[in-house]
Amino acid sequence: MSRSHPNPVTRRRVFYIPGYDPIHPRRYRELYRKEGAAQAEISGYEIALTPAAKAEHFGWQVDARMDGRPVRADVEVLVWSDIVRDSMEATIPGTYLQLVRTAWIYIASGALRRLMRLRKGPVIAALYPVGMLLGQALLALALWYACWRIGGMFGPGGAFAGAVLGTVGFVALLRWFKAKDGKFFAYYLMHDYAYSAASNGANPPALEERMRAFQDSIAAALEDNVDEVLVVGHSSGAHLAVSILADLIRAGRVPADGPALAFLSLGQVVPMVSFLPDAHRLRADLQYLSARHELTWVDVTAPGDGCAFALCDPVSVSGVAPENKRWPLVFSAAFTQSLSPERWKELRWRFFRLHFQYLCAFDRPRDYDYFQITAGPLTLADRYADRPPSKSRIDVAVSKYTSVAA
Numbered sequence: 001m002s003r004s005h006p007n008p009v010t011r012r013r014v015f016y017i018p019g020y021d022p023i024h025p026r027r028y029r030e031l032y033r034k035e036g037a038a039q040a041e042i043s044g045y046e047i048a049l050t051p052a053a054k055a056e057h058f059g060w061q062v063d064a065r066m067d068g069r070p071v072r073a074d075v076e077v078l079v080w081s082d083i084v085r086d087s088m089e090a091t092i093p094g095t096y097l098q099l100v101r102t103a104w105i106y107i108a109s110g111a112l113r114r115l116m117r118l119r120k121g122p123v124i125a126a127l128y129p130v131g132m133l134l135g136q137a138l139l140a141l142a143l144w145y146a147c148w149r150i151g152g153m154f155g156p157g158g159a160f161a162g163a164v165l166g167t168v169g170f171v172a173l174l175r176w177f178k179a180k181d182g183k184f185f186a187y188y189l190m191h192d193y194a195y196s197a198a199s200n201g202a203n204p205p206a207l208e209e210r211m212r213a214f215q216d217s218i219a220a221a222l223e224d225n226v227d228e229v230l231v232v233g234h235s236s237g238a239h240l241a242v243s244i245l246a247d248l249i250r251a252g253r254v255p256a257d258g259p260a261l262a263f264l265s266l267g268q269v270v271p272m273v274s275f276l277p278d279a280h281r282l283r284a285d286l287q288y289l290s291a292r293h294e295l296t297w298v299d300v301t302a303p304g305d306g307c308a309f310a311l312c313d314p315v316s317v318s319g320v321a322p323e324n325k326r327w328p329l330v331f332s333a334a335f336t337q338s339l340s341p342e343r344w345k346e347l348r349w350r351f352f353r354l355h356f357q358y359l360c361a362f363d364r365p366r367d368y369d370y371f372q373i374t375a376g377p378l379t380l381a382d383r384y385a386d387r388p389p390s391k392s393r394i395d396v397a398v399s400k401y402t403s404v405a406a
Contacts, residue, residue, distance in 0.1 A: 008377030019235025121306030201279025262380035304335035319402035
């Protein structure tokens with residue numbers, strides 16, 4: 001840790017880095033408001049949100065009383081949804097081209113086969129948009145064929161008219177599927193996986209520039225009069241946080257007498273990127289961050305989350321664990337135990353909702369509580385000082401590509 005910190009924590013700065021999400025960050029504020037109130041009622045503490053003072057990033061202020069202790073937390077969302085939206089502007093033919101290119105990258109590199117050795121759930125989630133988009137294309141093609149055959153029953157002219165009508169129907173059906181993607185998520189997930197695969201695991205320049213800005217914001221918070229600066233990376237936001245924090249520490253921007261620096265990665269999908277051939281930067285950052293004393297890194301996933309690489313140590317499975325590795329502490333949020341049977345039955349097939357459960361209330365909470373971590377009186381280090389890692393974690397090298405230098 002960076003210094004001796006007062007106990008209890010009274011002020012905290014929280015930086016939340018979303019995954020690949022085109023939605024406005026107010027979604028996360030409302031989720032925090034709703035789920036925080038629910039968890040407070042269940043767990044018997046107080047928590048309230050107020051608008052944040054004008055800041056560089058979208059955020060809110062949390063005032064909580066837990067264990068009889070008041071805590072104020074300023075939460076900011078580090079927004080890259082505009083970059084996500086720009087990456088989702090591909091046409092229908094462009095999306096199918098992404099499908100072919102992305103599938104080829106993961107299959108030809110051997111990454112897909114090795115990812116399947118970790119967890120089947122996230123690999124199935126990655127294959128879902130491929131199967132769904134191909135299914136949509138086949139249905140559209142079947143519609144075209146039916147129109148052509150029916151038209152052909154009326155001679156060559158009818159066949160031509162049927163083919164024209166079928167082409168119109170083919171395009172219209174594909175457009176309808178895309179318009180309804182809020183229900184199917186095929187285009188959304190295809191753009192997500194294609195974004196990481198487009199550069200074989202390297203970060204696009206626009207994202208690197210945004211990450212430098214995020215680093216500046218976190219560095220400024222470390223100069224503030226607070227007890228802890230907590231960075232939360234969810235889903236693909238976790239691997240962005242790894243690189244941001246690694247750069248921050250390399251640059252000497254963590255003051256020795258400053259606030260505690262903590263990193264909470266939730267529902268991470270790091271192997272989807274780190275297993276790609278050109279993910280040299282991410283692998284180097286994973287290796288570097290895993291041995292640093294300037295921060296505490298806790299990684300929380302759950303086998304019930306089919307979209308995350310549950311209990312897979314992101315450093316070790318990427319094949320870059322150094323001999324002096326100390327992070328992350330890997331453990332499970334144990335959805336099947338921390339949610340009642342009734343609640344689990346309600347959520348278990350809602351895969352995308354479960355991927356956000358880390359940010360939500362548990363009706364049978366155990367030792368993971370997002371709201372106590374972000375607005376409670378203990379630093380992340382103190383909260384999990386005696387917490388052993390999950391025995392069922394996967395911490396063996398699996399990736400074919402382990403180089404850390406481009």
